[in-house]
Amino acid sequence: KDWTIIGKSVNRFDSLADKVTGAQIYAIDLKLPGMLTATIRQCPVFGGTLKSFDASAVSGMPGVKKVVQVDNRSVAVVADTYWHAKKAIDKLPIAWDEGPNAKVQQADILKSLEEGLASKQAFVGLQKGDAQNALNASKKTIEASYFYPFLNHAPLEPMNATALWTSSSCKAWVPTQDGQASMAAVIEASGLPAAQCDVVKVNLGGGFGRRGAFQDFTTQAVLVAKQMPGTPVKLIWSREEDMTQGRYHPIMMAKMKASFNENKELTGIQMRLSGQSILAAVRPAIVEKSKGMDPLVFQGVAKDGEHAISYDFPNIVIDHAMRNTHVPPGFWRGVNINQNAIFMECFVDEMAEVAGMDPLEFRRKYSANRPRTLAVLNAVAERMNWSSKPKAGVFRGIAQQFSFGSYVAAGCELSVTGGNKIKIHRIVAATDPGYAVNPAQIERQVSGSFVYGLSALFEQECTVKDGRIVQTNFDSFGSVRLAQMPPVETILLQGGGPSWGGVGEPTISVAAPAVLNAFYQATGRRLRTVPLKNLGVTLV
Template structure:
């Protein structure tokens, strides 16, 4: 099944339904009352009710309202609605009566992790939840039907459920979910309930309205973490060593302590100082008056130039981890009639969430609560437990709406730890920590810096006989999850996303001789999972090089790809879809040039084709992008289309504008004036083609397509100007998006 959507840069689709936060039931949490009193409109706190739960994923109230438990985080991508659709499909409930709630990670821990993973990243929000949440809905349906059958004294097999109504088919008797919910909750939960055949789906695959309060976001009524208000709350601002690894030698807070509203100036670990005041502005202006003497440490002389030199050395080094290899690449290169070589550079990038890092904490000797805009409630809870010095049963985390995540608010909980450490120095007082934009820019967890050398062998018949790909740069896992790197004997498998031999990030090209390896060159700059992660640069490296090889062998770029993709029919399908959509085989309008790229990542197959024009040799106008995605199954097509368009904003901003550079060990870019994003008028029309049912596996949506727009544009630029672009961002080559 293929769905076409067309979303222009001025076309916003707004769901009409706005549903208040759902209420969970049957919990006895000692910390819950404070949380409920504190949290305002638009949040999803739990409140104890008399209504019992049916399984662990569903609550049905007497009036037939259905509350679906959601533990993944909503960041604008529509995960809440998609997960609720999965449950509601199997539950057979009335979608108009569905809302949601968020079980706290503390309750999940108490109940032996009955709700599974809370992590929302790697485009896993739906695809790694779908099976067990659908089973949760199916189990609840079976329990409701059994409860009705018991009341009628009939076999459950004679009863069916639809639209929140249970019917006994032989007699026509009817009852509603709400009327039997109490009885249903007392039944044993089926262990392995059967699921619908996808051919029977009525809700999955439909573009239903979102249930996460879209109207509140549009009108500004939505409460984000930065807006949170608690009784007696104070606000903290922090400043950490500008050089990663640096420490505080000393500080003088005398001026700050005499300023209006300032309550306290406190150390935070050995590398930061915070000011606590009545308001953020008071804390921020007082922070500017704290005189801090830093010990920059061993990294004070590191610069972008020295980092790049280290990466350049890695391109030719002998110490490299091979991850994808077949044939004999050395023999292929030595016997080639012609070799092609290209060297690329991809910079550090900041997540640059619109809402800077923030968290609120309240600590007493007997308890610690935190209100966190988190992509992973379990990681936030772990950070609170560790920082509080209290046992797990004394701690809890409440999720507050987050103003952007992109990977920054998942594995990295430094802001949560800081909030707790500050709150410990004023026991009993809620402290909301808010970073400045400058702090957010200079204390990030950055997309890793990377260089790449691509080399290919071509024989006398113009066949590509071998490809060598040498990556030189940073490893995220060596910093964040070193145990994984140790298990791979020093190798970081994540570096090879998009060019792996197998798996959800497997390469979709075949060559008789192939070698892909990585010379690990770590820097003092902390790396992080930036939306799309390593697929972003790997797509540029390999997809622009494929265009060079196509030209060197005298083939059309699409035909060349097809020739080497025969083993990957789903990849060919998305490539064909965008080629047809852009009109690849037809002449473009005068002054219009086309480019194409494809990739497999996060379990999905994606491709993009674009049309651009170039003025004065450096002013690029992207007129349209046709994007195809095959994630196997699609829950909500409208959300997929929005995600594809949104991912291109992120990817094109990185291509043209964004980079983080280092001088004297510190980040140079401190605000959006030097770390820019593309504007609305620069955003092209995006036409999304969704291919459903391409496989039995569920792929991701939020991250896969981000990577293919950039190489497609670079390839089109070459056709327009004859210039190969191999260094990102393009502004450093004097190229701008208009």
């Protein structure tokens, strides 16, 4: 290659020191001359609407400038400071029409998914051979069911945006992952031509997919500013609003079945997914074009493309029973590869055990014609010295996946005390995106993805009661702490090829199954439901 910059590790242009000391300016820190601050309250039940509010009850409170209806499901208080706005909105009498969704409970959603596991109707994402015939003719079968919950993006900086509206122009300062989407939201909400609108992209304190396709907070900021013409208004969601008004990782169940012959050789696999479709809610035209199927559901286990399954199993069928809920889904970092990697990679370990094979050797066998899959698996195995036993009390697990055009694998070494306290000593992660632009940045992305993946595995879920999201803050939606986080060793491979793969999302998916597989080796206990805190299993 004649590249002189691509492939070299370079530091980021933004200042690490500013982030550590708090000097970095994020959108929530933005200050403009004469700026006011607003906060919002939206109907706590998705699908519900705003009936009424009594502005007179808070209009005389300190700093309050105005109480405004934002749209048909939300109201905002505009004040001189965020604290004054929040104190006022907490006191504001509001009446909601919560609608029929107020009757929905978590148990109702789970029942719907369980019914989907047995439904005769499903969309087939991958089919090779005759898995049902293999099952009928088998000498031995195994079956396992898995569950993955709703998840909030939960960025440290809650949703916010600042807008300045006049009859002839509208300017918005937005912490966005998609400037074009923000611009579209500003144009529509302002009622002005595109030539009279502008969006300034401001540093965001975490996005993870929440600040991309979804611009509700941008729209709201403009709608509030329109009612305060000529005055810049910064809209800030409270943490509680951010947690309960998200666009959630879809809830999903899976039922896995495998068949074996008299020689303990695998003869067939069935994988039934049951759960929510993101595209049905966000990009329905794609679902319509696919005759009702959401192709994104099959990420990591798809027939082909950048999320194709990376095994050559005999007789396999993977299908999806769509079970949508009133909880709005969204693109959560890694999207559907997160649950699919757990479902498939944990079951691969179960199949390897029945076949009497080492988990790594079983994967090698069914990836024999996939050199880049083998390369990431072998790189992890070599770094961990897989062929030798770990020291006493330490156990290993491994997982791999192909997604976003990249081949990834992870190995984990852990110990368990008391049957439920996990100490992860080491994570080894291999990633092959084809080509590496900035190896140092890839290493940072891989490490960060494991923080996100392990947090979801151990601590995070969103549940529903009376149509509402139950978890409202970090006391009930936790994250891995620095003291719990293991060292992550990144191995970068460059397999070349015609395309460039991703680095920020693929490795997030292999964190959980590597840990779960190692936990089984340590305890003999298969964990198929997350988060693990619900099973009494903690990370120390």
